[in-house]
Amino acid sequence: MNYVEEILDRKTGELVSVDKGDWITIAELARFLGFGRRRATTVLRHLDFLQIEGVGRDSRHRIADWVVQRGWGKRLHRKTDKFPFDVIGPDAVQWIKERWQGAVTAIERETFSGPVAEAKAALDGFQAAYGRKEMTVQMEVSWLADIFPDLTQEQMSSILDVSQQLVSRFLSVRSEQLQRAKALKASFR
Structure with missing residues (x-):
């Protein structure tokens, strides 16, 4: 979006328009660079361009103060x-x-090595084999926790390109659901 600032010229008494340039959102930047919004957010966080503000459900990625x-x-x-x-x-x-390219390379080097690479490949294979391309982040977190229980929350967040806090929240929801299911199963015995 092209931003224009109007300033009062004190000599003539008229408003003068000053072009402030073409400003874009993070989503528009992601499309411009050929990436998805989540992947672009991860790269921008790696560059310390974005920071996480708030906690829990109210957390958001905002541009850094600098x-x-x-x-x-x-x-x-x-x-x-x-x-x-x-x-x-x-x-x-x-x-x-x-x-951008240096940050993407660094993230891929960190993310796609060892068990993390294996888990990422397995998740991609599962989604392709069973037509599950439209899995929500919560579904992906649950799948990773079931199939790869030794992954840390940080590793899961790097695989899914989301924050560690979001992974933690979905793991808590999953844990509560499993406890309720066990209690319900025990009540029928």
Whole structure:
């Protein structure tokens, strides 16, 4: 979205429009770079461009404070709903493009080695073999916990390109569901 700022020219008394550049959202940046939103968020977190704010259900990825201080990004709040969003400027997009490939390579090196690579390949194989491409993150977390119980939450989060907090929340939900199922099964004996 092209942002324009109107400034009052004190000499002439007229409003002068100043072009602030083409600002885009994180989702638009992801599409521009040919990645999905979750994968782009992971890369931007690796670059310390995004930070996690809030806790639990209220946690969000927001642009880092240093980005706002440099004037590369803006934190916006909609008037119609409670969901904030961020936009980044042309200078930030250029900075990200220069570092993008290195960050992707570093993440792949960390993520796709040893048991993590095996779990990622198994999940992809399961989704392809059984037509489960549209699994939710909660379903993917449960599947990984069932098939690869030795994976840490951090490893699961790197496989799924989500935050560790989200994995923790879904594992807690799964644990509660299993406890209720065991109690229900025991009550029928």
